[in-house]
Structure formats: structure tokens, C-alpha cells
Amino acid sequence: MKFLIDTECWLWGLAEPERLSSKARELMIDRESEVYLSAVSSFEIAVKAAIGKLALPEPPPVYVPKRMASQNIKSLPIEHAHALRVYSLPPHHKDLFDRLLIAQAQVESLAIMTADRQFANYDVPLIWAGDPRLSPERRRDAKKKPSKD
Numbered sequence: 001m002k003f004l005i006d007t008e009c010w011l012w013g014l015a016e017p018e019r020l021s022s023k024a025r026e027l028m029i030d031r032e033s034e035v036y037l038s039a040v041s042s043f044e045i046a047v048k049a050a051i052g053k054l055a056l057p058e059p060p061p062v063y064v065p066k067r068m069a070s071q072n073i074k075s076l077p078i079e080h081a082h083a084l085r086v087y088s089l090p091p092h093h094k095d096l097f098d099r100l101l102i103a104q105a106q107v108e109s110l111a112i113m114t115a116d117r118q119f120a121n122y123d124v125p126l127i128w129a130g131d132p133r134l135s136p137e138r139r140r141d142a143k144k145k146p147s148k149d
Helices: 007-015 022-029 039-050 060-070 080-088 096-108 117-121 136-144
Strands: 002-005 034-038 074-076 111-114 126-128
Touching: 002 007, 002 096, 007 022, 007 039, 007 111, 022 126, 034 039, 034 096, 039 060, 039 096, 080 096, 096 111, 096 117, 117 136
Parallel strands: 002 034, 002 111, 034 074, 111 126
Antiparallel strands: none
């Protein structure tokens, strides 16, 4: 399976893998998976580390490439088509990093691994990486069930 991993999920996989769903953990170690980390994620990590919102054991220019290499994760550069695709996205999500990740997934026809339920509002295939009880599918199914009244 080919997929783009959300920044938060990638960081969880490194530091707190128990926060990821079992399916997400399996896909991350499956040799058949093609996992992509966007340059958007590197930018987000660098910005957040620089302003003190993210603590890492090494500076981002060392931490990110070293971990990507050890996990055999492919790099996804930011292209003009990705940035311009953001224009056509509905404003469901205010996080600019995430909006660009969604745009990249759409342009590149990739599923996106995330634990952010806002991603379900976009036309992009999701791999739910969070708590299974909070999955967007489960939330939609609960809304469809008739009330017991």
C-alpha cells in the first residue's frame, strides 16, 4: 500500500507507537508499504521545534532524515500543483500544514494516514491511525443508526 503519513502520526510512531492503531503500526512496518513523508512535515517539525512547541532528541535537520532513512520512508517534495490545489479545498480545516498534506494526497492519489478526524471531511482516502473508537467511519455509522425513542 502507498500512503502519505501525517506529521503527528509519524512523530507518534517514533516516540509513542502505542498511540497509533494496530493497523497503522502494521502498515508502518510492512515491507510492502510505500510510506511517504512530505516536505510539509519537515517544515512543520522545523517550525514547531524552533518555537519550542516540539522537543526532539536531535535538531530537526538531523532527526528527520535519520529517522526517514531508518524506516525506509520516501520523501514527497512540495510541487506547485500541490500548493495550488489548496485553493480548491473547502475550508473544513484551518491548519495550513494539514491542508497542504491533504492537497498533496489528492494530487498524488495517495491515501493519508492520520488521527485527525477533520481529514474525513475531504475527498481523500484515509487510513485511520488513532483510537478506533474515534474513527470517522464509526462516527458516521453512529449518526446513521436510528434512535431508540
